[in-house]
Amino acid sequence: MTVKYVDAHCHIQFEQYAEDDVELIGRMKEDGVAGIVVGVDHESSKKAVVLAQKHEHLFVSVGLHPNRVTEEIFDIEAFRDLAKNNKVVAIGECGLDYYRLPTNETAYSAEATKAKQKEILQKHIELAVEIDKPLVIHARPSKGTQHPVGYPAAGDAYHDLIEILKKAKSKYKNLRGDIHFFVGGITEAEALIELGFTISFTAVITFARDYDEVIRNVPLASILSETDSPYIAPISRRGKRNDPLAVVDVVGKISEIRNEHLETVRSAIFSNAKRLFALPELS
Numbered sequence: 001m002t003v004k005y006v007d008a009h010c011h012i013q014f015e016q017y018a019e020d021d022v023e024l025i026g027r028m029k030e031d032g033v034a035g036i037v038v039g040v041d042h043e044s045s046k047k048a049v050v051l052a053q054k055h056e057h058l059f060v061s062v063g064l065h066p067n068r069v070t071e072e073i074f075d076i077e078a079f080r081d082l083a084k085n086n087k088v089v090a091i092g093e094c095g096l097d098y099y100r101l102p103t104n105e106t107a108y109s110a111e112a113t114k115a116k117q118k119e120i121l122q123k124h125i126e127l128a129v130e131i132d133k134p135l136v137i138h139a140r141p142s143k144g145t146q147h148p149v150g151y152p153a154a155g156d157a158y159h160d161l162i163e164i165l166k167k168a169k170s171k172y173k174n175l176r177g178d179i180h181f182f183v184g185g186i187t188e189a190e191a192l193i194e195l196g197f198t199i200s201f202t203a204v205i206t207f208a209r210d211y212d213e214v215i216r217n218v219p220l221a222s223i224l225s226e227t228d229s230p231y232i233a234p235i236s237r238r239g240k241r242n243d244p245l246a247v248v249d250v251v252g253k254i255s256e257i258r259n260e261h262l263e264t265v266r267s268a269i270f271s272n273a274k275r276l277f278a279l280p281e282l283s
Contacts, residue, residue: 005034005247006270007033007226008178008226009228010037012025013039013044014044028245033244034279035059036059039061042075059279063079065138070116090133091127094121099141122168125164125172128175134177135176138181178198182214186213189222201225201250203227203246206236215254220268223254223272225251227246
């Protein structure tokens, strides 16, 4: 098939697509949309692999979401085994989420949860560099510290993430990846790009203007497009289930914000995804 767009982050193995996944995946093929199907735990990662094996335009990232690190043990051997599949192109979704920290101490305190997230992120980093695959990173700041309110709050998820990646990069030169659903400012974006990471934007940019400054000012070579479907549908479908076809809306909005020709932006973002995930030629 001829691919024109890559949805760098979708969850079409989720139950929201149980009744029409075959139809949707067929429409993706018709419209030239490839997708990176991202796992959030071992079971959803395994489902993503099974799904991708059936379709040439689907690929997989396997990992444990930071919101699940206190619920599931990160079995690195199990994820290493999944990653042997030739459709697995990345490790994650992993990272730091300070937005949903526990408010009580019945099991894990907020600080204990942060510590656990950092521990598991480090394990994902080690696995990714071992098998030479990029990371797919989830980073969400705590309330009141996310862009555009301000970045340099001590303990903020981006601050901690950048410090962790800096240390890892000094040790592992092949460390690279994508910062999924980027919500930071130019300072964070520049720091992450310097470390060899791309930043990806979702359809939230079709109705929120908080991200325009970053989109206009970072290099086009460092931008990816994603949907995070089934979440955050574009303005044309607000309130409905999202899907990877909306990546077309995302690329179009990036073109509009940057005031650059649509085909220039589409081609560049497509090339960025192919390069990062080492995607094969699809024709």
